[in-house]
Amino acid sequence: MTFPRFQWHLDDRDLPPAEWQAEFAAWAAHQNWPTPFIELVGQLLWQRGWRQLNEIRGYLDAAVYEPTAPGAFGEEMTRAIARLSTAHQQQEKVAIWGDFDADGLTATAVLWEGLGQFFPQTERLRYYIPNRFTESHGLSIAGLDELAAWGCNLVVTCDTGSTATTELAYAAELGMDVIVTDHHTLAESRPPIIALINPRQLPEGHPLADLSGVAVAYKLMEALYAALPEIPQQPLTVLLDLVAIGLIADLVALRGDCRYLTQRGLQVLEAQAQTGVRPGVTKLLEFCKRTGDRPSDVAFGIGPRINAVSRIHGDASFGVELLTSRDRRQAEALALEAELANTRRKELQANVLHQAQLQLAQLDLSTTQVILLSDPQWSPGVLGLVASQIAQEYDRPTILFQTKTTAAPGQPLMARGSARSVHQIDLYALVKAQDHLLTSFGGHPFAAGMTLPVENLPLLSAGLNRAVRAYLPTTDLTQPPPLRVDCEVTVTDLGKDLFRTLKLLEPYGMGNPTPRLLLRQVQITNLWEETLKDRRGGKQRYHKLSFDIVDPSTEARFSGHWWGHRRADLPEGHYDLVVELDVNMYKKRYEARLVDLRPVAVASATGTPSQTAWLIDQRDSAMDAAPPPAMFHCPTDWSDFVPYRSAHDYLTLAYPPPSPLAAELQWQQLLGVAKYLARTGERRSIAALQAKLGLSDRTFDVAIAALQSLGYTVQRQLDELGLMAPPTMPTSTQYQQAARRFLSAWQEEHFRQQYFYEVPVDILEQVLGAMPPNSASA
Structure with a gap:
């Protein structure tokens, strides 16, 4: 396992001015908030660009925020409401055209319940959800024919339709008017429809600019409720839980009205989970052991289960029933189907990922x-x-x-x-x-x-x-972007008070990520691995690694977990960790979710690098300061330690980190050396060639075999090597096979070097101590 994966960036210099922090703390003191870490909330807000206290109030408290009226969509919304009002007066048939993902299904559910206050469901209102496997996203000619045969006069799309120019023109030919509500990319020209309500028409930075499909559908209902207030029997706010589910599941930026609607929606979701107004949603929360008050309850609980329906079955129409049915028995049966579909989805996802990784290796x-x-x-x-x-x-x-x-x-x-x-x-x-x-x-x-x-x-x-x-001509895609770390805490800080304080900044999402916390010089111990099972007891191939995080200086201890990882991925030892604070509803406790880690050396009482029974770790020190005997070249195998073990009482590890992985450049360098030797007829020391190319014995042998497969004749004499050029040019297939063979070996060597550079010294001691002194086994 190679870690850390990212370069960490802790911006501890961008701190708010003292007077701003004091003003924020004074205001926060009147909000009855948890106080131990309130300065941290101010710091996070400042670093995320929130500098004006009057705006912060609305950002943190939905009761203070002033939501944007649906009239912001202008003439498009006016035309849509006028056409819906006419359809209501003339008792026309209306169809909702939805989509099969969580945003599309919740948007369909919002319109099904919302328009259902104005049009009798089934009789004059129906919905159409495309089949993921046979139709894919968007409008279709066959689907429009089906609605026309039903006698549809007006189609209201949600989460789709903006670029369906051909299908929208066909709907007009069939005599059906269309109102498009969507948030996807706009067409180059406006299609022939009654109204197009899409936040992409709004200027950048507008409070409605980030709305997802379900939020646009809700704004349409908000406008219709305002136009015909005497008709609805169900309050509009009942729909807000559906809005929050769709917004969070669709990963839109939770700012402006998106944040407000999510905050309000989570309040409704938590309340209805207690009352059981939506028994299907309540059952989904029960399956994932969540209460509905946090965005993660949707992102990792409800959302994947709703999405899994179409991913497994193709037909997601029953997803709308699951979200809207008040029949407890029916809704809970549908929730179980969604739960089992999600289990099957995980298995399929793991299989496809494994097969894709095999292709990636090539x-x-x-x-x-x-x-x-x-x-x-x-x-x-x-x-x-x-x-x-x-x-x-x-x-x-x-x-x-x-x-x-x-x-x-x-x-x-x-x-x-x-x-x-x-x-x-x-x-x-x-x-x-x-x-x-x-x-x-x-x-x-x-x-x-x-x-x-x-x-x-x-x-x-x-x-x-x-x-x-x-x-991106200057971007190196081989290097991951820096991992932004928000602040440094201690193991003692972790727990209820910090969790409640950070919860003030929820909902987290795009534009407002979950705070990442840095823990320095901690110990990971007491590891155990879990294999998760589905509702019917069958195993699924998904793992969770749990462990304890211990502060050696205070003996403070806190539980942590790492999803999707196994025991072999994380040796016990001392590390710096980047974590996110979470709550485990199964065990009813707070936990740290591991994001990234890096091994650290443990200082002795004198502050010098640690010395175990045999190894002195100076991998981060100057090489010329390393006391002999020292290993200056990064090993690639356990057997590389054997000569030192048999001849010395101790060994100083003084090798630098491996060079950045640039496998293609390494291959081109090998070919350049081969062409030079073949052209000049010179011989070179094998040791010198290995040093120039930076290759171990094993990988050098693979390199020579790759050159031979291209037709090079290899001439070895004692410790020198010469090459003769191929008699004919290699074919493209031969070249690709040779390159793949070498690159695979080089990547494996780089992985091994990275491991031996990062592995904690106590793990080296444990493994080497278990090997016979003269063992050469890998």
Whole structure:
């Protein structure tokens, strides 16, 4: 396991002025807030750009915030309400066209309940949810035909429709008016519809600019309730829990009205969880052992379960019933189906991730700006999730495709994919520039879906890589961005008071991330691994590593966990940790969720580097100050220690960190050396060549074998090596196979060097102490 993954950035210099902090503390004292860490709240607000106290009041307290009226959408909202009012007066049939993800389903549920106050459900109001597997996102000709056959006069979309120019024109031909409510990218020209309500029409920084699909649908209902106030029998606020679920699940920036609606919605969600107004939602909270008062209850509890319905079944229509049904037996049965679908989703996601990682091992990531992978067996329902995991892990935009293996006569084989972005790269714009290769495409800057002929996949990959190289010419995508750390705390600080204080800044999300806390010089001990199971007792391949965090100076102890990791990933030892404070509802206690860590040396009583029975750790010290005998070259195997163990009573570790991983450059350097030796006929010392290339014995042997596979003749004489050029030029396939062979060995060597540079010295002692003194085993 290589750690830390990130470079840590603790901005402890950007502190608020003393007089500002005093003014904030004086105001906070009147709010009846927990006080032990109130200065920390002020510091976090200041560092996140909140400097005006009058704005902070509305930011922290929804009761003080002044929400934006739906009239901010201007003439588009006016036309929409006028058309809905006419439909109500003339008793027309209205259809809701929704979507199958959590934002789309909650938006559909908001319109189903909201419009249901004006149009009798089923009789004059229905909803249509596309099938994820057979229809994908957006409007479809077949679906519009079905609504026309039902006698629909007016279609209200939610979370979709802005760019469906062809389908919207077809709806007009069928005599159906359309109101589009959406938040995705706008078309170049306005489609032929009654109204287009989309926050992308608003200026940047507008309080409504970040609304998701469910929030736009709610604003439509807010305007309709205001226009016809005497008709609704159900208060509008009943819908706010659905709004909060959709907003959090869709990962929009929680600022402006998005934050306000989420704050209000979580209050409603927590209250209804107690009253059981929505028994399906209450059951979902019960399954995930959460109360509904925190964004994480949705992000890691309700949201994934709602999304899993379409990911597993394709048809997500029953998701609306799950969210809106007041029939307890029916709703709880649907909640169980969602729970089991989520378990199955995790298994599929793990399988696809494993297979994708096998493909990734064959890529040269030093020359890859956009990761594009495909497989005919991958489930389309989890491609977006796995693409997101890979994008975050490898810090590159990622697209995963399911490729078809059969096609209708005369038709090409098709690939269907999901894309996720990083680095603020506008993925939508990049893919849109390649639309000549696509048959369909939609999304927004950080997530998109597309279909295209399988034969176009290499062209798409090449085009996107060229575009990103031009888009970010100076960005090194092989290096992850810095991990922002908010503040330093101690193990003693962790617990209820700090949790309650940090909760004041919730809801956390995009633009307001969960605070990351730095713990220095702590010990991880008492590790144990859990394998999670589903509701019916079947094992699922997902793991959680739990442990204790101990402050050696005070003996203070706190529980921690690391999701998705196993016992072998984390040796017991001393570390600096970056964590997020969380609550474990299963065990009813506060815990630290591990984000990243780095090993640290433990100082002795005199402050000198620690010395165990055999090893002196000076890996972070000047090499010329290392007392002999010393190891100056980073090892790649346990056997590298054997000569020192048999000859010396102690050993100083004085090797520097490994050079940055640049596998492609290493391959090109190897080829350059080979061409030079072949052209000049010179021989070189094998030790000198290894030193020049920075290769261990094992990897050097692989390098020589790779050159031989390209046709080079190797001439060894004692400790010298010469090369003769290949008689014919290697084929492209031979070159790729040789490069892959070498790069795999080099990456493994780099991984081993990174491990031996970072591993705590006490772990080295434990392993080496268990080896026979003259052992050469790896």
